[in-house]
Amino acid sequence: MNTSGVTLRLLDKADKEILKLPRTVKGAFFDFQHKFKTNPHTAGLKLQQLKGDSRLWSARVNDEYRALLLRLAEDDWLIVSVKHRKDVYDRLSYGVNQVTGGIEYVDLEVVEDSVLRRLPTPPSSKPAPETPAQPAPVRPLFADWADEQLLDLGVAEPLLPVIRTLTTEDQLLGLVEFAPQLTGEVLLSLFDGASYDDVLDQVTKPVAATGPVDPEDLEAAVQRPATVVTTTDEALREALESGDFGRWKVFLHPTQAKLVERHYNGPARVGGGPGTGKTIVALHRVRYLVGQLSPGRDKPVLLTTYNKNLAADLRSRLLELGGEELLARVEVSHVDQLALRIVREAEPGNGKQTIDDSQAVREWRALLDELGENTWDPEFLHEEWTQVILGQAVGTRTDYFRARRAGRGRNIGRGERAEIWQLAERFTQRLDRLGRQTWDQVAERAARLEMGREQRILGIARQREEAGGLDNVHVADGSGGWLRYRYRHIVVDEAQDLRPAHWKMLRAMTPRTADDLFLVGDTHQRIYKNQVTLGSLGIHIRGRSSKLSLSYRTTRQILRSALGVLGETTYDDLDGSEENLAGYRSVLSGSRPSGHPFPDWGSEREGIAALIKEWDAAVEPRTPHEQIAICVPTNQMAAEVGYTLKLHGIHSVEIRSDGPHGTNGVHIGTMFRFKGLEYQRMIIAGVTDGLVPREAVNALRDTDPVRYRHEIQRARSLLFVAATRARDTVDLFWHGTASPFLSSSLTNAQERIGR
Numbered sequence: 001m002n003t004s005g006v007t008l009r010l011l012d013k014a015d016k017e018i019l020k021l022p023r024t025v026k027g028a029f030f031d032f033q034h035k036f037k038t039n040p041h042t043a044g045l046k047l048q049q050l051k052g053d054s055r056l057w058s059a060r061v062n063d064e065y066r067a068l069l070l071r072l073a074e075d076d077w078l079i080v081s082v083k084h085r086k087d088v089y090d091r092l093s094y095g096v097n098q099v100t101g102g103i104e105y106v107d108l109e110v111v112e113d114s115v116l117r118r119l120p121t122p123p124s125s126k127p128a129p130e131t132p133a134q135p136a137p138v139r140p141l142f143a144d145w146a147d148e149q150l151l152d153l154g155v156a157e158p159l160l161p162v163i164r165t166l167t168t169e170d171q172l173l174g175l176v177e178f179a180p181q182l183t184g185e186v187l188l189s190l191f192d193g194a195s196y197d198d199v200l201d202q203v204t205k206p207v208a209a210t211g212p213v214d215p216e217d218l219e220a221a222v223q224r225p226a227t228v229v230t231t232t233d234e235a236l237r238e239a240l241e242s243g244d245f246g247r248w249k250v251f252l253h254p255t256q257a258k259l260v261e262r263h264y265n266g267p268a269r270v271g272g273g274p275g276t277g278k279t280i281v282a283l284h285r286v287r288y289l290v291g292q293l294s295p296g297r298d299k300p301v302l303l304t305t306y307n308k309n310l311a312a313d314l315r316s317r318l319l320e321l322g323g324e325e326l327l328a329r330v331e332v333s334h335v336d337q338l339a340l341r342i343v344r345e346a347e348p349g350n351g352k353q354t355i356d357d358s359q360a361v362r363e364w365r366a367l368l369d370e371l372g373e374n375t376w377d378p379e380f381l382h383e384e385w386t387q388v389i390l391g392q393a394v395g396t397r398t399d400y401f402r403a404r405r406a407g408r409g410r411n412i413g414r415g416e417r418a419e420i421w422q423l424a425e426r427f428t429q430r431l432d433r434l435g436r437q438t439w440d441q442v443a444e445r446a447a448r449l450e451m452g453r454e455q456r457i458l459g460i461a462r463q464r465e466e467a468g469g470l471d472n473v474h475v476a477d478g479s480g481g482w483l484r485y486r487y488r489h490i491v492v493d494e495a496q497d498l499r500p501a502h503w504k505m506l507r508a509m510t511p512r513t514a515d516d517l518f519l520v521g522d523t524h525q526r527i528y529k530n531q532v533t534l535g536s537l538g539i540h541i542r543g544r545s546s547k548l549s550l551s552y553r554t555t556r557q558i559l560r561s562a563l564g565v566l567g568e569t570t571y572d573d574l575d576g577s578e579e580n581l582a583g584y585r586s587v588l589s590g591s592r593p594s595g596h597p598f599p600d601w602g603s604e605r606e607g608i609a610a611l612i613k614e615w616d617a618a619v620e621p622r623t624p625h626e627q628i629a630i631c632v633p634t635n636q637m638a639a640e641v642g643y644t645l646k647l648h649g650i651h652s653v654e655i656r657s658d659g660p661h662g663t664n665g666v667h668i669g670t671m672f673r674f675k676g677l678e679y680q681r682m683i684i685a686g687v688t689d690g691l692v693p694r695e696a697v698n699a700l701r702d703t704d705p706v707r708y709r710h711e712i713q714r715a716r717s718l719l720f721v722a723a724t725r726a727r728d729t730v731d732l733f734w735h736g737t738a739s740p741f742l743s744s745s746l747t748n749a750q751e752r753i754g755r
Contacts, residue, residue: 006037007076011105012228012251013180018082021065028062029082036067040077051089055218058088070094070103072218078229080105096218097182099154100254101209102226103218104180106158114174115162138167141191149196154182154204163187173556173589181253182207182226184587185550192585202549202583207254225254252284253277259546260284267517267534268544269495269574273584274562274724275553278520279676282493283314285518287322289489290329299331300488302509306497306528308334308657310676314493331487335502336439339446342505346449352437357382360438367423367430376423380707383529385424386440391500393444397421410704443501450486450508457483485511494676495521496574499530503537523571523579525721527672527714533576541575549583553678554724555590561730562723565741569713593723593730597738601637601686604735605644608685611731612650612666615681625651626660627680629667631722633691638668641685671718674725682726684719685733692719692739716741 018029032045036059040047046060050068057077058066066088068081080094080103090109097104142150147160155163159179166172172191176184182204189199207226214220221227228251252260259270259281272278286303293300303318305311311334319327333341344350355363364378384405394400400421401414412420431437460483486509492498498506510516517539534541551559563581573579596611598604608630615623630652632638642652645666653662655669655677667679686692693715700708719741723730732742 005075006040008033008037009076009078009222009229011078011080011103013105014079014081015230015251021082025062025065025082028065029067032059032061032067036077050092056092056094068092070105070218072222076219076222078103078218078222081107093156093158095157096213096215096221097154097156097180097226098151098213098215099204099209100182100207100226101211101213101221101224102207102228102254103221104156104183106156106180107178108158108162111159111162111175111178114178115166115171118168118170118174140164141166141168141172142187145190145196150186152204153186153190153196153199154207155186156180156183159183176587177589181587185585188556188587189583189585194583198583206258225257228252228254252280253550255548255550256281256284259548260288263514264518264544265514266512266544267519267539267541268515268546269519269521269534269541270546270548271520271522271573271579272548273522273551273559273581274525274721275551275586275678276548276584277550277552278522278548279314279317279493281548282491282518282520283318283321286318286330286491287326289491289515289518290322290326293329293488296329299329301330302338302487302490302506303330303332303493304335304338304490304506305493305676306335306502307675308337309673310334310494311337313676335492335498335506336442339439339443339502339505342446342449343442352431352435354442355436355438357386357438363430363434363436364427367427371426373423376420380704381420381423381427384420385427386438386499387529387531389421389424390440390444393448393501393504410706440499440501443499443505447501447504447508450505453483454485454508457485485509489515490517492517492519493521494525495519496523496526497521497528497530497675498532500532500537503532503534503539507538519574521574523574524566524581525675525717526571527675527718527721529710529714531572531710532574533572534574535576545573545575547583549581549585551584551586551588551724553588553727554586555588555728556586557590557592558723558726558730559584559586561593562720565716565720565723567716567741569709569716571713590728593732595738595742596731596733598733598735600735601640604685604733605641608641608683608733609645609648609650611683612645613648623680625666626653626664628683629655629669629674629677629679629681629725630683630685631669631671631674631725632684632686633670633694634686635670637686638670642668671722675721678725678727680726680728681731682722682729683731683733684722687719687732687734687739687742689737689739692741 018026021029035042035045040059044060046058048058050056050058055071057069057071059069061067061082064084066083066085067079068083068088070078070080072078081092083090090107092105092107094103094105096102142163150160150163151157156179159175162175166175169191172187176188179187185203186199189203190196194202209224209226222229230251256277262268270278270281282303286301289301303314305314311332315327315332318330318332340354361378361382364382368374368376368378368381388394388403388405389400392403394403397418401417405412428441431441488510490506490510492506506517519541554562563584566581571579596604596607598607612625612628615628630638630641632641638654642654645652645668651665652668653660653665655661655667655673657673660667690698693712697708697711697715700711719739734742
C-alpha cells in the first residue's frame with residue numbers, strides 16, 4: 001500500500017493536553033508522528049480501531065501512552081487526544097458541531113470527574129431541630145434555557161446532561177476546562193448575565209459555518225475554520241515546545257482567522273480588550289498581505305506602532321512567525337522613528353535634538369518664568385500647542401481663532417487665543433535657538449511632506465490619464481524621479497496612541513485602495529492624550545470595524561476586577577462614536593486579585609520583597625523572576641523598589657523606553673512601560689490616592705472639569721492596562737489611603753482585607 005501521502009493533523013485542544021505530559025512523553029510523541037506519517041500500519045504503532053467505532057482509532061506513542069485519532073479518510077488522520085493507556089477506554093465523544101461545522105472531541109469521564117470534584121462543601125453538622133426544615137432546592141445554573149436553545153448557540157450536545165447538573169460557578173469552571181471552546185464561551189457568557197440574543201450575536205454568529213453542515217462529513221468539517229488544527233512537523237513542534245508563547249504562531253481562533261484573511265475595500269480596524277489577540281491578528285495580517293505580493297526585493301508593507309519598545313517586539317515576533325523571508329518584505333518601525341526619517345530625508349541639514357513631552361513641558365515652564373508669566377499652566381499650553389495648533393496643522397493666528405477645540409476643556413476667548421498664539425510662537429523660537437524640536441513637530445513636518453508627495457503623485461496620475469495613459473517624461477524628471485507611494489499596505493498596532501499628524505502622514509504613504517490600512521487597538525488602553533477622529537483625517541473605517549472579545553491572557557477573576565477600574569466613563573472608537581467592552585470575556589480561571597495595605601511607602605516596599613520570597617519558597621513550581629513584574633506610578637518609586645529588593649537578595653531589571661535592560665530578574669517600571677507586555681504575576685504598587693491619580697489631576701476637578709475628566713480617564717486606563725498584563729495573579733499594594741479607583745474595582749481589596 002502506498003503510504004507516502006499520509007496526512008496527520010493535531011486538533012487544537014489536543015496540543016494543550018500534550019503540553020501537560022512529561023518531557024519524555026512529548027519526545028516520544030515527536031518520534032511517533034514521524035513514524036505514523038511514514039507508515040501508520042507499522043507494527044510498533046499498534047494502530048487499531050477503538051470500541052468498534054469505524055472512525056476512532058488508537059496508536060502507540062510509547063509503552064504507557066496512546067494517541068487517539070479520527071480517521072477522516074483513507075490516509076487522512078486527526079489526533080484528538082494523547083492518553084495514558086489505562087484511560088483510552090473512557091467514555092469518549094466526538095462529532096461535528098451543528099453550528100460551527102467544526103470537529104469537537106469530549107472526554108465525558110474527565111468532564112464529569114472535574115465537575116464532581118467541585119461539589120459544594122456540605123454544611124457543618126448541627127443538632128437536629130425538633131421539626132427538621134426541608135433544604136431549599138438548588139436551582140441549576142442553566143434552568144432558564146432549553147436544550148434546543150443551548151444547541152442553537154453551539155453547545156456540544158454530549159455535554160447537555162452534565163450541564164443540567166451544574167449549580168455553582170466553580171462546577172461550571174470545572175466543565176469549561178475540558179469542554180470545547182465554544183461551549184465554554186457560551187455557558188460563561190450566559191452565566192455572566194448576557195442575553196440569549198447577545199450571546200448568539202457576539203459569541204456564536206462570528207464562528208458559525210457559512211453553509212449547510214453535514215454531521216457525517218468529517219472531511220469537510222476539518223477544512224472549516226472552526227476545526228483549528230496544525231499539520232506540519234515544524235508548526236507542531238513550535239506549539240508544543242514553546243507552550244502558550246508558541247501557540248499564537250500556529251493556532252488562530254476562527255474569528256481571528258476571518259479578520260486576517262478578509263478583503264477590505266479600504267481602511268479597516270480591529271478593536272478588543274487586553275489579551276484578545278489584536279497584535280496576533282496584526283502579525284498574521286502582515287504575513288497574509290506579504291503572501292499576496294508578487295515576488296520582489298522591496299518592502300511594500302509597513303508594520304508600525306507608537307514606541308520603540310513595541311516596535312522591537314513586533315519585529316522579533318514577525319521574525320518568529322515567518323522568518324527572514326517574511327521580514328525581507330516588511331518595514332518595521334515605530335511611527336516617530338519613521339517621521340524623523342522622512343524629515344531628515346527632506347532636510348539633511350536638520351541636526352536638531354528631539355525632546356519628549358516632559359522635556360518640552362520643562363521648556364514651557366522656563367519660558368513662562370523668563371517672561372514673568374503666571375496666568376497659564378505649562379502643561380495646558382503644551383497640550384494646546386500639540387493637540388490643536390500642531391495636531392490640526394494650524395499655520396496662522398487667524399486659523400487658530402477658527403480652530404475647533406473639542407475635548408480641550410475650558411473655553412478660551414479670542415483675546416486668550418491671541419495670547420496663546422504669541423506664546424506658542426515664542427516657544428518655537430526658543431526651541432529653534434536651542435537646536436531642539438519635539439516629536440509633535442517632527443510628526444507634523446513629516447505629515448506635510450508626505451501629503452505634498454501624495455499630491456505630486458496624484459498630479460502625475462491625472463496628467464497620465466489626460467495623455468491617454470502615457471507618462472510625461474518632463475514631469476517625472478522634474479519631480480526628481482518616478483514618484484510612487486512608499487507602501488502598498490500599512491498595518492498599525494496600538495492605534496489608539498498615535499497623534500493626528502501620524503495619521504495624516506500614514507494616510508499619505510499608501511494609495512487609497514483596497515486593503516490599504518489595517519489598524520488594531522483599544523481606546524480603553526489609551527495611555528497618551530492623542531484623541532482623534534480618523535474620519536476627519538481621511539481614514540474612513542465606517543462599516544469596516546470589527547471587535548475581538550475573547551481574552552487569551554487574563555483570567556475571569558482578574559478581568560472582572562480590571563473592568564471595574566474603568567468606571568462609568570465613556571470611551572471613543574477612533575471615529576466619533578462610543579466604544580465599549582460588551583461581551584469581553586475569558587474562559588480562563590484563577591485566583592482573585594489580592595490587596596496589601598501598609599502604613600507607609602517603606603513598609604510597602606518591604607511587603608513586596610516578602611511576597612516574592614513567599615512565592616520563591618512555595619512548594620508548587622517556582623515562578624521565574626522574569627515572569628514577575630512590579631509596576632509603580634513614578635521612576636523614583638521604581639528605583640526605590642529595586643534598591644529594596646537588592647537588599648533582600650532579589651535581582652531586578654529596569655523596564656525602559658526600549659524594553660527590559662537585562663534578562664534575569666524581576667521586571668520593574670512605571671505603568672507606561674508595561675503596554676504590550678505580559679507576565680505570570682503582576683504586582684501593582686503605590687496604588688495610593690494622590691499617586692493614582694496624581695494630586696495635580698485632583699486639583700483640576702474645580703478649575704477645569706473637562707480636562708479633569710480626561711485625565712481621570714487616562715489614569716484609569718493606565719491602571720487597567722497594568723492589571724491586564726497578568727496571566728495568573730494580580731497583587732495590589734498601597735500605603736495610607738488607597739486609590740479611589742479601588743473602592744469599586746479590583747475585588748474591593750480594602751474591604752476584604754479588613755475583615
